Amino acid sequence: xxxxxxxxxAIAVLAVSVAAWVFVIxxxxxxxxxxxxxxxxTPAPAIDxxxxxxxxxxxxxxxxxLVVVYFGYTHCPDVCPTTLSSLNKALDLIGDGADDxxxxxxxxxxxxxxxxxxxxxxTYFDESFVGLTGPIEDISRIATAYGVFFAADEGxxxxxxxxxxxxxxxxxxxxxxxxxxxPPELTAEQIADDLKYLR
Amino acid sequence: xxxxxxxxxxxxxxxxxxxxxxxxxxxxxxxxVWSRPVPPVSPASAVFLEITNDLDSAVTLTGASSDACxxxxxxxxxxxxxxxxxxxxLTAGLRLEPGASGLLEPGGIHLMCIEPxxxxxxxxxxxxxxxxxxxxxxxxxxxx
Numbered sequence: 121x122x123x124x125x126x127x128x129x130a131i132a133v134l135a136v137s138v139a140a141w142v143f144v145i146x147x148x149x150x151x152x153x154x155x156x157x158x159x160x161x162t163p164a165p166a167i168d169x170x171x172x173x174x175x176x177x178x179x180x181x182x183x184x185x186l187v188v189v190y191f192g193y194t195h196c197p198d199v200c201p202t203t204l205s206s207l208n209k210a211l212d213l214i215g216d217g218a219d220d221x222x223x224x225x226x227x228x229x230x231x232x233x234x235x236x237x238x239x240x241x242x243t244y245f246d247e248s249f250v251g252l253t254g255p256i257e258d259i260s261r262i263a264t265a266y267g268v269f270f271a272a273d274e275g276x277x278x279x280x281x282x283x284x285x286x287x288x289x290x291x292x293x294x295x296x297x298x299x300x301x302x303p304p305e306l307t308a309e310q311i312a313d314d315l316k317y318l319r
Numbered sequence: 320x321x322x323x324x325x326x327x328x329x330x331x332x333x334x335x336x337x338x339x340x341x342x343x344x345x346x347x348x349x350x351x352v353w354s355r356p357v358p359p360v361s362p363a364s365a366v367f368l369e370i371t372n373d374l375d376s377a378v379t380l381t382g383a384s385s386d387a388c389x390x391x392x393x394x395x396x397x398x399x400x401x402x403x404x405x406x407x408x409l410t411a412g413l414r415l416e417p418g419a420s421g422l423l424e425p426g427g428i429h430l431m432c433i434e435p436x437x438x439x440x441x442x443x444x445x446x447x448x449x450x451x452x453x454x455x456x457x458x459x460x461x462x463x
Contacts, residue, residue, distance in 0.1 A: 197363035197432070198396050199404045201355050202425045205462055237360060244358035269403050280433075284405035287398075303402060304426070 151317045154310035155291065155302040164290070164298040165265030169226065169252035172239035177252060179292055182222040186319045188302075189290040191268045193229035194241045195280075199287050199304065200225075204245040207289075209308035210315060211246060220319040224250045228270040228285045230259055232277060266290055266298075293318060345373025347415075347451045352444070353459045355425070359438050365429035366391075366444060366458050369422050372415035378450035380421065381412040382430075385458075387442035389434030396426055412449065 164179060167189070171177035179187055188207065192200040204225070211218035225242060227233035230253045233241075238251030253259070263270055268286040275281030289311070291300035299318055302311055352368040372378050383391040393409045404426075413421050413428060423429050430444070439460055446454045 194358075194360070195362050197357075197365040197394075198406070198425060198429050201357050201361075201364070205355060240360045241358045244360075269401065273405075282406045284403055286402045287404045288402050304398070304404065 151314075153300065153314055153317075154306050155289075155300040155314050157300060158298045160298050163296040164292045165262060167224075167226065167252065167262055169254040169258065169262070170235055171224075172235055172242055172251040177224075177250065179296060182224075182250075184294050185220050185222040186294060186315060187292040188221060188223045188315070189266070189292065190223070190225045190287075191228050191263055191266075191270060191285055192225050192287070193227050193283050193285070194233050194237060195229060195282070201245075203287060203289070203304065204242075204249065206306075206308040206311060207249075208246045210312040211248075213308060213312035214316050214319070217316060217319050218248075221315055222250065223248065224252055226252045226259060226262065228259065228263065228283050229272070230254060230256050291315070291318060347372050347374060347378055347448055347454065349446065349454055349456050352456050353461050353463065354432065356438060356460050356462050357435065362434060364432045364435045365394075365425070366432055367423045367425065367429055368456075369420060370413075370415065370446075371420040372417060372451075374451060375417055376450060377414060377416050378448050379412040379414045380446060381449050382447045383444050384447070385432065385442060385444040387435060387437040387444075387458075388432035389436075391433065391444070392431045393428070394431045395428045398426070 166178060168176055168178045171181070190203060192203065194200070207223050211221060214221065223246065227238060233251070233253055235253060238253055242249040242251040270283055270285035272283045273281050287304040289302040290298060291302060293299040300314060302314065347370065349368050349370045352366065354364050354366045357364045370380055380393065382393050385391060393412060394406050395409050396404055396406050398404050409428065415421050421428070437460070441457045441459050444456060444458050446456065448454065
């Protein structure tokens with residue numbers, strides 16, 4: 121065998137090794153979630169609220185997509201815009217697969233967040249985002265079922281008020297089970313990483 | 320060409336002494352002033368920045384005003400052990416000891432712009448500082 125031939129074989133072996141290292145081995149590694157993995161045997165608590173897309177909506181209204189549920193409100197100046205902006209960036213990072221993910225925000229301030237108001241607010245962040253609202257009793261029941269706490273401080277519509285709320289994201293799998301809880305401190309990249317794996 | 324007369328050395332030294340006495344060893348400066356874009360229907364937004372006190376005495380950022388906001392308040396977002404985010408007004412302001420910096424950032428302290436009027440580009444804001452002159456600066460509206 122000539123030296124030239126040996127060199128060609130060596131280069132070919134090196135190329136295959138590099139390709140395996142770059143493309144194959146990362147896929148064999150188990151995914152390490154940034155969020156908290158949930159393994160519930162029962163389906164995620166039902167949601168049945170008025171949607172900004174018209175009519176009533178629940179977890180099964182989104183064509184078998186992965187559903188990301190956030191409990192927030194439009195008068196929230198800091199956390200809610202930050203979260204919705206991160207989710208928009210996460211969908212951009214997911215790319216084509218973003219169509220498999222549905223972001224919904226259940227308002228914790230139904231007194232001020234009308235359907236029309238919510239629609240304008242949500243679609244500003246992403247055309248696909250859906251807002252859900254309804255009677256405060258229904259929202260409280262749903263939030264409690266998800267372990268989400270919220271409470272308005274003193275004040276009324278005239279004087280203004282803020283609403284303390286749990287800002288974690290609940291990720292419901294295609295099978296209708298709660299799969300993941302994403303804490304509020306995660307970056308868009310980390311959210312995208314987890315959603316990409318689950319979708 | 321007519322020679323420009325140089326100011327007398329004594330006058331120059333005198334001016335320098337006056338400047339030092341007025342400004343201490345430094346100044347209060349603000350950098351990286353920005354606000355996340357919010358929908359035009361949004362009744363509130365938040366302004367973030369970094370403020371540094373290079374004076375010899377403590378100062379307190381007490382609030383701000385802007386033609387682009389109905390009103391402004393200094394607020395702090397806090398998160399408890401169970402992940403519940405709440406917001407309180409910092410009525411005492413943000414105190415900065417000499418040499419200290421304060422970061423107003425998402426999920427922390429921010430200037431809340433109530434009833435925002437400007438939703439893209441930038442707007443001007445005047446920061447009110449107890450212990451120093453107020454500072455006028457531009458707020459860049461950026462999606463970070």
